Amino acid sequence: MNTDVFSDDVVPVNAAGLALPGSPRIKLWADALSGLGVPTDGLQRVHRSHDKFQVPITRNPLRPLPLRWVYVLERTNQSTLDVEAAHGAACFSLLFEHTYRNEFVHGPDAVRRHLDQVARVLRTARVSRVDRPAATMTPAATADAILADIARDLPHPGPGPSTDKESVPA
Numbered sequence: 001m002n003t004d005v006f007s008d009d010v011v012p013v014n015a016a017g018l019a020l021p022g023s024p025r026i027k028l029w030a031d032a033l034s035g036l037g038v039p040t041d042g043l044q045r046v047h048r049s050h051d052k053f054q055v056p057i058t059r060n061p062l063r064p065l066p067l068r069w070v071y072v073l074e075r076t077n078q079s080t081l082d083v084e085a086a087h088g089a090a091c092f093s094l095l096f097e098h099t100y101r102n103e104f105v106h107g108p109d110a111v112r113r114h115l116d117q118v119a120r121v122l123r124t125a126r127v128s129r130v131d132r133p134a135a136t137m138t139p140a141a142t143a144d145a146i147l148a149d150i151a152r153d154l155p156h157p158g159p160g161p162s163t164d165k166e167s168v169p170a
Contacts, residue, residue, distance in 0.1 A: 005057055006065070010100055015113075017120025018064035025054050067125035069153070071146055072098055075134040081141055082131040083149045091127040092118055126153060 007022030014020055030040055030051040043053040071083075072094050086094055095118045096102060105114045128149065132142055 004059055006062060011067075013067070013117065013121060014064060015117060015120075016064075017067070017117055017123065019067050020064050021059075021062040024059060025056050027052055028055055029053075067121055069146075069150055070095065070121070070125050070127045071130050071149075072127070073130050073132060073142065075137070076131045077135075078131060078133055079136075081133060081137065081145050082129075083145050084129050084131070086127045086129060091122055094127055094129065095121065 005026055006019070008026045010022060012020040012022065027046050028036075028038075030053065033040055033043075033053060033055070038055065040053055043055060046052040046054060072086075092115065096105075096114070099105065099114070105111060130142060130146065
């Protein structure tokens, strides 16, 4: 598959707070591959009990990029899908909680380095929680809500502030 995918589900972040390109593969469920017209023959399964496959991708060399948005996906029992920007200490908490293998960040020096790295990320990125109703959430509704949130955050000509919270029916 030839694409400009930067990363799939894990985005490495270097000490300067820049996002690094992930592995040259994406993981997709069989129904998504079918919808894209991509056969599963010859693709490696993510796990033998899952109908999810690793799809190698070909892409041009990518350089590290500053993060602009970080979305933390949460399942809730509410009836609407909400996107809400985090502020202050909540940003640090969300980023630490969702740091890959954060169990290895212990001891004063490691914690200080990690907090410094999170601070560098927060200079360029807005962190938001996406609360998704467990009973009715869909990938399409989640993607639409995130894309709408990004569009509101982009500079627009003329007056008009962006909002911090958006609720959409799931």
